[in-house]
Amino acid sequence: MSVTLIVEAAAPIAPQPSLPELKTSLVGLDRVRLAEALTRIGVAPREAKMRVQQLWHWIYWRGARDFEEMTNVGKALRRALAEQFTLDRPEIVSEQVSVDGTRKWLLRMPRKGPHDRGAEIECVYIPESDRGTLCVSSQVGCTLTCAFCHTGTQKLVRNLEASEIVAQMMVARDRLGEWPGHSPPEGTIAPTDGGRLVSNIVLMGMGEPLYNFDNVKTAIDVISDGEGLALSRRRVTLSTAGVTPMIPRAGEEIGTMLAISLHAVRDELRNTLVPLNKKYPIKDLLDACRTYPGVSNARRITFEYVMLKGVNDSLAEAKDLVRLLKGIPAKINLIPFNPWPGTNYECSDWEQIERFSDIVFNAGYASPIRTPRGRDILAACGQLKSETEKLRARARLMLESGVGEAGMFAANVE
Structure with missing residues (x-):
């Protein structure tokens, strides 16, 4: 049987109208880049320093939108500023509010080109009675492919710029009404002790912060500046899967609290759970922790340990964990595994988690069991993945299963 292919000539492409030049938002910029922006619109260098101070106050202290x-x-x-720049934040594509008050925002960053x-x-x-914690992303996607983490199933697209990291805090304060003269929206669960709504930041969202070192460093400089957002570095925690060579530099140049995604006490298992371990094994990682600049009983390192049923939750492993961390001022966060579509892991039984915790606690380490927050909206630890990626994955799955375009459309509007 012969098959005839019919190839139609492509229609000529109509010329596209030129798009307006994209304006740069000043939100998230540090003082150096604000000065550069002012210079571009003709502000003299001697005057720029004073103008930067004014812009800094309005953007980061008062949250100006215009x-x-x-x-x-x-x-x-x-007028000159408005002609060339904006004070735009990332676009909120969606906002989900959990039954426990946790809020998750899908944010679309400003376009970089046409x-x-x-x-x-x-x-x-994540609001609690004594604090409000903002979980911030440092990359679009992730390179680490940790076996238990939903975010790791999304390929790395790019690093976030420093301004895009800062802008996540700006969006949160906008939505929570945390600027002078504003108040939280009705129904917001907020700290009851009179403290700040966003009182803590954890770099535990999408991405590996130490693979975006310079942008993370600049962003923390902006966030911790006492004349603006003024969040103490002691209230910022940088979480790493173990990029060992960068840990000393993080202590010296960024100076935040440190969290290590450990999750196993043996290299063989950690190689599976956290593949980065093949490059930087446990011994090297813990050696870097022992010499982390500023580590002390007052500035303990947090070790994160996700509890996986039948995988890493035996009482023998609890004892090995205590031995491994000997000599390191530490706190061990036990994280009940948060399930996500397609995972092969299960959360450890609660009784087993408590027994594990008791061994660690009795050895002299704080071992809080992290209460899962935002599970119902896939906002809990290890569940983050941008909605666009989720929809693409669902569309691919439907195509492979023979679902037509109508079914794909329905999946996108659920």
Whole structure:
């Protein structure tokens, strides 16, 4: 049987109208880049230092959304700023609120060019009676492919810029009404002790922070600046899967609290759970922790240990964990595994987690069992993955299963 292929000539492509030049948002920029922006619109270098201070106050202390709010900035300069720049935040594509008050935002970053659709990441706010913790992403996707982590199933797209990391905090404070003269939206669960709504930041969202070192460092500099967002570095925790060579530098140059995603006490198992371990094994990782700049009983390192049923939760492993961490000022966070679609792991039984915790606690280490938050909206630890990626994965699955376009459309509007 012969088969005839019919190839139609492609229609000529109509010329596309030129797109307007994209304006840069000043939100998230550090002082150096703000000064550069002012210089570009003709502000003299001697004057720029004073103007940077004004912009810094309005952007990071008062949360200004419009240049016209900047009443101590001259009208001509406000007009020039508005012509060339914006104060835009990332677009909130979706906001989900858990039954426990946890909020998850899918954020689309500003486009970098006419063909850029805007990278998407997830950011989570976790309110408690004495604090409000913001879980921030440092990359779009991740390279680490940790076996128990949903985020690791999303390929790395790119690093987030420093401004995009800072902007996640700006969005959270916008949505929570945490600027002078504003109040939280009705129904917001917030700290009851009068403290800040966003009182802590954990770099535990999408990505490996130490693979985006320079941008993370600059972002923390902006966030911790006492004349703006003013969040102490002691209230910022950087979590790493164990990029061992970068840990000393993180202590010296970033100076935040440190968390290590450990999850196993033997290299053979950790090679599976955290493949980065093949490059930086447990011994080297813990040696770097012992010499982490500033580590002390007042600045303990947190070791994160996800509890996987029948995998890493035996009482023998609890005892080995205590032996491994000997001499390191440490706290061990036991994390009940948070399931996600397609995973092969199960959460350890609660009684087993408590027995594991008792062994660690009796050895002299704090061993809190982290209460799962936001599971119902896939906002818990290890569950983050941008909605765009989830929809693409579902579409591929449906195509492989023979589901037609109508079914794919239905999946996208559920």
